[in-house]
Structures are given as structure tokens and as C-alpha cells.
Amino acid sequence: MYEQETNGIVIRAEPSYLEGESSPPDRFVWTYMIEIENRSNRGVQLLRRHWRITDTHGRTQEVNGDG
Numbered sequence: 001m002y003e004q005e006t007n008g009i010v011i012r013a014e015p016s017y018l019e020g021e022s023s024p025p026d027r028f029v030w031t032y033m034i035e036i037e038n039r040s041n042r043g044v045q046l047l048r049r050h051w052r053i054t055d056t057h058g059r060t061q062e063v064n065g066d067g
Contacts, residue, residue, distance in 0.1 A: 008040030028056075 001014045012035040021029035038044050046067030054060045 005039070008038065008042075009044060010037040010039055011035070012037070 001012055003010060003012045005011075014033045014035075015030050016033070018029040018031055036046065049063070049065055049067050051063040052060060053063070
């Protein structure tokens with residue numbers, strides 16, 4: 001599990017390999033569980049998301065969208 005805290009907001013990401021969906025050596029499929037915890041004393045709202053995913057070959061895919 002990966003975890004990062006910024007200004008009282010904790011983001012956790014836990015990747016899981018999907019063996020049944022993968023076909024090595026060319027196709028590896030992963031799923032991610034994302035948890036957001038507000039440890040601050042103020043309300044927050046997720047408005048947007050931005051993911052930068054880099055595979056083992058150094059290829060990068062970016063995902064943007066509403067939160």
C-alpha cells in the first residue's frame with residue numbers, strides 16, 4: 001500500500017494484480033483501491049482527478065476527469 005498525507009488529507013492506493021485478465025509477457029492488468037481520509041478540521045471536496053500511470057517500458061498514460 002502507498003500512502004501520502006498533504007495538509008491533513010491522506011491518500012492511500014493499494015494495487016492488485018489481476019492474473020485472470022493478464023496475458024504475460026505482453027499484457028499485465030492491475031486494479032487499484034483508492035482511499036481518501038480527511039484528518040483536517042475542515043471540510044473538503046474532491047473536484048478533479050489526475051492520474052499518471054507509467055508501465056515497465058516507461059510508457060506513460062494520463063487520466064483526467066471530474067472527481
